[in-house]
Amino acid sequence: MNPISILWFRRDLRLADNAALYHALRGNYPVLPLFIFDKNILDKLPKDDARVTFIYQTIEDLKKELQQQGSDLLVKYGEPEKIWPEILKEYNVKEVYTNHDYEPYARERDDNMAEFLTSEKIAFKTFKDQVIFEKNEILKADKTPYTVFTPFYKQWHAKLNDFYVKAYSTKKYLKNLLQIKHLPLPTLKEMGFEKSNLDFPKISYKSKLDNYATERDFPALDSTTHIGLHLRFGTLSIRKAVKDALEAKSNVWLSELAWREFYMTILWHFPYSAFDSFKKQYDKIKWRNSEAEFKAWCDGNTGYPIVDAGMRQLNQTGWMHNRVRMIVGSFLTKHLLIDWHWGETYFAEKLLDYEMASNVGGWQWAAGSGNDAAPYFRVFNPELQTKKFDPKFEYIKKWVPEFGTKKYAQPIVEHTFARERVLKVFKEALSNS
Structure with missing residues (x-):
């Protein structure tokens, strides 16, 4: 041979x-x-x-x-x-x-x-x-990893140059592939899977970069890049994405790409954070973990329109707008006092662009237990988020057609009550640590 x-x-x-x-x-x-x-x-x-x-x-x-x-x-x-x-x-x-x-x-x-x-x-x-910088390439002066994004990003951005985004020119070497006759491919059925009918996003984001900074937070607009799936499985090179961000001078999108690397760095240096709270004292929180309320959240029947729209979008398409991901994450952990692991696991099953580092990082950010400088008493108000980011209810009406009728669910919990309850529970857990 x-x-x-x-x-x-x-x-x-x-x-x-x-x-x-x-x-x-x-x-x-x-x-x-x-x-x-x-x-x-x-x-x-x-x-x-x-x-x-x-x-x-x-x-x-x-x-x-x-x-x-x-x-x-x-x-x-x-x-x-x-x-x-x-x-x-x-x-x-x-x-x-x-x-x-x-x-x-x-x-x-x-x-x-x-x-x-x-x-x-x-x-x-x-x-x-799959990243521009990995492992120990971005460290503090004392050689320890950053645990807050902003200083990490400053160094990440300062270190970035043409060398790091230069493409590997494989094309001219393809003649060195092994010459071989056609090899078999097992079928999906043979592996125990069914073909999905979901639509997969195409790689076509350049037209969105000019207005990304001003439009990305409005879920009714199709203004985000939908490249998470392609970065997850490497059908798009991260070097190309970063190079395109630099050429378009889209600094906000560039920072979003850096967030992905920040969370991968956290997962690398703190592998326990995939399963436990990054801030370990948060493991002492007494979650309510109501299965009935969790089901209402999963199904998009909480009576909070922006939350329900997001969950239905996820269930039907395998994708959810990033701003809404933050809102539904905060709602589950803060309003319903349900353990962030439950939400993380549900997203892991449903999201086409599921990436362990970003998903865990995002959920811990929402719960307050992650590597984030913000205090635990940040509780998103879904109504204010709606007024700010979906003022005409366009996104809500698309995904919750019964919104505004008697058929729509009553709120599962009252906002002020929920906020006071979570602050009390978190304060008790964290003051004893």
């Missing part, structure tokens, strides 16, 4: 501007691309999970692109720790290339893979690809 390298695709499903692919193609051996539908992840998902359909369609497109180069994508379904020994029997693998991932499961998987491949005398080479 002739020696080869393997490029292991994960959250970087594109040929253009892909760090690991670039380095693999410039390596010593022909490159066989690989994707594993990981049972360790898939077994926890509902059978109609739309993200699996999106990945599957992207894999089909990748196979076509690679076949045009005389190569193909090797696609496996199972547990990586069982699949890799099988691959090594099938191919004479000398090197494995892949891009970094920062989530707890991915870190454990890659540590195990590094150990296994090294024991087989196979080089395991990993690269930064």
Whole structure:
């Protein structure tokens, strides 16, 4: 068997501007691309999970692109720790290339893979690809990580230059792909999934950047970029997005892209925060955790129109406007006193653009338990948020058609009462810590 390298695709499903692919193609051996539908992840998902359909369609497109180069994508379904020994029997693998991932499961998987491949005398080479800056690249003067966004962003922005947004020019090296006949692709059905009928957003955001700063907070306007899904699975390069933000002088959008990296940095340095409160004293809060009220929140029947509109948008489309994400998160944790983990888990199941670092970070921000300078007594008033960001009820009427009629639900809790209750409960928990 002739020696080869393997490029292991994960959250970087594109040929253009892909760090690991670039380095693999410039390596010593022909490159066989690989994707594993990981049972360790898939077994926890509902059978109609739309993200699996999106990945599957992207894999089909990748196979076509690679076949045009005389190569193909090797696609496996199972547990990586069982699949890799099988691959090594099938191919004479000398090197494995892949891009970094920062989530707890991915870190454990890659540590195990590094150990296994090294024991087989196979080089395991990993690269930064899904962020501009990672791990220890942005630190305070005392070499500790930032835990507040603004100073993190100042340094992130100051360090940013052309070098960090330069694309990896893979195209001229594609001739170094392993020339191979068409390889099989397991069907969605064989993996136990159904095809989703949700619409996936296209990558077309440049026209929105000019007015992004002034329009992004108004959910009735289609003024946000919808690229979360594409950044999550790497169908869009973060270098391209940041470069486009710089060229458009869209500083607000640039800071949104940096928020994503801030939360990834937090998850890297404080992996416990994926499961526990970043500020540990918040684990002492006595949540009410009413299942009936949680169901009303999930279904969009709280009697608070902006909250209900957001939840219905999420349930029907797999996406929710970012301003509304903050409102519904604050409402669940502050008005209903329901543990942020419940909301985080629901979003993790429903959001097409679910990203563990950003989702956990956003929910802890809403609950007050996260790495944020704001005090716990920030409680969003849904009515004031509506007056400010949906004054004509356009967004609300789109998603809550019975709004303004007798059919619409009564408010599940009174705002002033809820605010006083949460302040009392939080104060008691935090004063005892």
